[in-house]
Amino acid sequence: MRSGIMYISLSYILWGIFPIYWKVLDHVSSEEILAHRIIWSFVFVLLLLLFQKRFADFLYECTKIVKSPKILLTLALSSFLISANWFVYIWAVNHDRVLETSLGYYINPLVSVLLGMIFLHEKLNKGQQTAFLFAAFGVLISTVHYGHVPWTSLILASTFGFYGLAKKVIKLDSAFGLALETFVVFPIGIIYVLYLESLGSSVFFEWDASTNFLLMGTGVITAIPLLLFAKGTPKIPMYFLGVLQYIAPTITFFLGVFLYHEPFTVVELITFVCIWTGIIIFTMSEPSFKTIWKTRLSK
Numbered sequence: 001m002r003s004g005i006m007y008i009s010l011s012y013i014l015w016g017i018f019p020i021y022w023k024v025l026d027h028v029s030s031e032e033i034l035a036h037r038i039i040w041s042f043v044f045v046l047l048l049l050l051f052q053k054r055f056a057d058f059l060y061e062c063t064k065i066v067k068s069p070k071i072l073l074t075l076a077l078s079s080f081l082i083s084a085n086w087f088v089y090i091w092a093v094n095h096d097r098v099l100e101t102s103l104g105y106y107i108n109p110l111v112s113v114l115l116g117m118i119f120l121h122e123k124l125n126k127g128q129q130t131a132f133l134f135a136a137f138g139v140l141i142s143t144v145h146y147g148h149v150p151w152t153s154l155i156l157a158s159t160f161g162f163y164g165l166a167k168k169v170i171k172l173d174s175a176f177g178l179a180l181e182t183f184v185v186f187p188i189g190i191i192y193v194l195y196l197e198s199l200g201s202s203v204f205f206e207w208d209a210s211t212n213f214l215l216m217g218t219g220v221i222t223a224i225p226l227l228l229f230a231k232g233t234p235k236i237p238m239y240f241l242g243v244l245q246y247i248a249p250t251i252t253f254f255l256g257v258f259l260y261h262e263p264f265t266v267v268e269l270i271t272f273v274c275i276w277t278g279i280i281i282f283t284m285s286e287p288s289f290k291t292i293w294k295t296r297l298s299k
Helices: 002-016 018-024 030-051 055-066 069-093 098-119 126-146 151-169 174-199 209-235 238-244 247-259 266-285 287-297
Strands: none
Touching: 002 018, 002 209, 002 238, 002 247, 018 069, 018 209, 018 247, 030 055, 030 069, 030 174, 030 209, 055 069, 055 174, 069 098, 069 151, 069 174, 098 126, 098 151, 098 247, 098 266, 126 266, 174 209
């Protein structure tokens, strides 16, 4: 189990420090970063599959998917959802909204539970209902004070929540899934980069070498945490996964406050305290979490 915890923790740590990478690329438009992230993620995963001699298995999975219109449609939907999520995240970081991205990923598990209730007819236990009310109250406080809904946070949480729903339909190996999702939007990424080149406004090959390498590296930093996560997940209990998932937004939160010095007023504090309270209640109300504690107390 230790190796599982190590893999999962490392994946969340890498996801948590993503803002540092995007900040280094803040001289590049969010749209162009997204296009390169799609392109190089597809290229990197494809090379990885070839290196692991799994490309034939990947092609076999593709032939099965092509025969199912439902899975094809869901795959297209999941591709656009994750692309939208990536874009909003990159845009938010490079527009000094790191704290909003942190908030979005804190409330994501609660949004996922709500979506499960609506679309999969899953029932919320009392703890989950209370947790959701705390989170909603935190968002309401921010909305009333600033006069607008924290759209960045809600879009990040909802796109990733719907993406999770889509992934329940497409049950694929993580590398296969990333390859297919980026393949769907790969032509859009290529066309957009070529369009920028035709206008003379693309930074790729027009800027310094470090920028080119960083743009190409977006594929590597996208794939590695996902592969670590996939390697670690089977080795740890679900309640551990439920706790560890908050490593990423917590790191991002500290980056926003202490590294990038984003405003953190009493209103933000109250909002986050409400969210954190909801998360604690949510985590402790998970059936797997309660079972493990009952087992330990009975010994």
